[in-house]
Amino acid sequence: MTFPPPTGKLTIRPLSASEQHFDSVWLSPTRRRADRELLILMSAERVSYTLDSTLETVNSAEETASRMATEAGFDDEEIIKISMAVREAAVNAVLHGNAYDPSKKVTLAWNPADMAKIMASLFNPDGEQYKFFDVPLANYASSNYDRVIDAAGKTVGLSMFTGYSYNEKQALSLATIDPRIPVGTEVRVVWGEENGGTKKTTVERHQQIEVRAVVSPLPYSRVARETYKEGWRTKGAA
Secondary structure, rough: OEOOOOOOOOOOOOOOOOHHHHHHHOHHHHHHHHHHHHOOOOOOOOOOEOEEEEEHHHHHHHHHHHHHHHOOOOOOHHHHHHHHHHHHHHHHHHHHHHHOOOEEEEEEEHHHHHHHHHHHHHOOOOOOOOOOOOOOOOOOOOOOOEEOOOOOOOOOEEEEEEEEEEOOEEEEEEEEOOOOOOOEEEEEEEEOOHOOOOOOOOOOOOOOOEEEEEEEEEOOHHHHHHHHOOOOOHHHHO
């Protein structure tokens, strides 16, 4: 991602009489002060960053946005919103502008033993606490982007929609991965957030854990895969 340098600075002009009246009647002192501070910030020198178009830089972009928002004086709620917006923009840039094929979606079947370890941590106050896995849907944000890594620890995709299938007795997630990775490959999903979790109210303090998962076709249902006639479902799983 490249943020081009600004062509100029924002001009701060005195308020007109009508604007001053609106400012004094309708806006609170806190809002007036915040607006003026924002104008000062917008008129200051801007910073440009160039990041590699890879999934590894998504976290870096989010952390940089969070740090800059903190330094600019935004409150915690606004910092979270800014960080999430930057993360989503970075992910979209990588998926649509890099070598990854966003149309290559797969199912990740999460390892039952690792899932049992996550669930057991809920009842062990003295041990490691992992991110709560809610059922049937485990998404705890408007958009989930959990890293998918290979055996060497390299980021090869993103797990974006996570839950539990009672019919399959299996934790599953919809993911976008490197199209060169074949069905049947074991990868790992990095479940949870870095540094004990963010300040979002939906996130409790926890440790990240790498969950083993097997790259599986769409649809995941064994009945669907084995009994559907040749069509878009079976072709998509090839």
